[in-house]
Amino acid sequence: MNSKRSICITFIAWFLLVFSACSVSYGQAVPGKDENIPFLVTFGKQGKPSWGDDHFYQVFFFSIPRDYTQQLYIRVFDPDCGGENDEIQGDFNTKSMFTVYGGKGVDPEKNEASKGVKPGSNYKIGNVLASKVFGSEAKYDNKYYTFGPFNPTEGDFNVRWNSYIFKIVCEGISGDDGNLYRYFLSRDPDNNVPIEGANAFTYEYTFRLWNDFINVSHIYPYVDTGVVYIKQSNFDWDNDGNMMVV
Numbered sequence: 001m002n003s004k005r006s007i008c009i010t011f012i013a014w015f016l017l018v019f020s021a022c023s024v025s026y027g028q029a030v031p032g033k034d035e036n037i038p039f040l041v042t043f044g045k046q047g048k049p050s051w052g053d054d055h056f057y058q059v060f061f062f063s064i065p066r067d068y069t070q071q072l073y074i075r076v077f078d079p080d081c082g083g084e085n086d087e088i089q090g091d092f093n094t095k096s097m098f099t100v101y102g103g104k105g106v107d108p109e110k111n112e113a114s115k116g117v118k119p120g121s122n123y124k125i126g127n128v129l130a131s132k133v134f135g136s137e138a139k140y141d142n143k144y145y146t147f148g149p150f151n152p153t154e155g156d157f158n159v160r161w162n163s164y165i166f167k168i169v170c171e172g173i174s175g176d177d178g179n180l181y182r183y184f185l186s187r188d189p190d191n192n193v194p195i196e197g198a199n200a201f202t203y204e205y206t207f208r209l210w211n212d213f214i215n216v217s218h219i220y221p222y223v224d225t226g227v228v229y230i231k232q233s234n235f236d237w238d239n240d241g242n243m244m245v246v
C-alpha cells in the first residue's frame with residue numbers, strides 16, 4: 001500500500017482560433033511559489049501506474065522573453081532518487097534522466113507532439129542541449145544540480161509570446177521508486193535568481209501533494225484570450241482530498 005499522494009493532471013484547452021494550449025505555473029520556480037505543492041514526481045518505468053504516474057516522464061517548458069540576452073540555467077533540486085525526499089519502493093534502484101531541449105520542434109504551439117500529452121507521441125524533438133542520468137547519489141541528494149549555461153537563442157522562438165522556449169524532460173528510465181524534484185529557472189548557476197518575464201508551463205502535471213489534510217495546493221490553468229473552456233483530467237486522485245474550483 002502506498003500512503004503517499006501523487007496526482008497527474010492533464011490540461012487541455014480549446015481556443016477559438018488555431019491555438020490549443022493550456023498550462024500551469026507562473027514564474028521560474030516549479031512548482032510555483034503560490035501553488036503550495038512540495039514536489040514534482042516521476043517514477044521509474046517499472047513503477048505501478050496506481051502510484052500516481054501513468055507514463056514515467058514529465059515535460060516542462062520555460063519561456064524566456066526576447067529582451068533577456070544573458071545566459072540562463074535550469075537548476076534541479078534533488079535530481080537523485082535516494083536519501084532525502086524521494087519515495088522508496090523496496091530499495092532505491094531508480095535512474096532518472098533529465099534532458100534539456102532547445103531549437104526547432106520544442107515550441108508546443110508549432111509542434112503538438114512536443115507537449116508529451118498524447119501516448120506514443122514523439123515529445124523529444126529538438127536539439128539536446130544537456131542531459132544527465134541520476135541514480136541514488138548522495139552528491140546530488142537534497143541539493144541542486146545546475147544545467148547550463150544556455151544562451152536564450154538556443155531556444156525555439158515563439159512569435160506570439162515574443163519568447164524563446166526551452167523544454168526539460170525527466171524520464172524514469174529504470175527502477176520503480178518515485179523521484180521527487182523541483183526546478184528553478186535562474187540567471188545564476190549557484191543561486192535561484194529569477195529572470196524577469198520568464199515563465200514555466202506544462203500540459204500535464206504530475207506532482208506530490210502534502211501528506212496532511214491541512215495544506216491546500218493550488219494550480220493555475222493559463223487562460224488566454226479566446227479560451228472557451230478548459231478540460232482538466234486527473235489521474236490517480238485518491239479519495240482522500242477535496243478539489244475546489246475558485
Ligand SMILES: [Ca+2]
Nearest residue numbers: 089091093177
Ligand atoms: Ca525500488
Ligand SMILES: [Ca+2]
Nearest residue numbers: 082083084141
Ligand atoms: Ca533525494
Ligand SMILES: [Ca+2]
Nearest residue numbers: 078079080180
Ligand atoms: Ca529526488
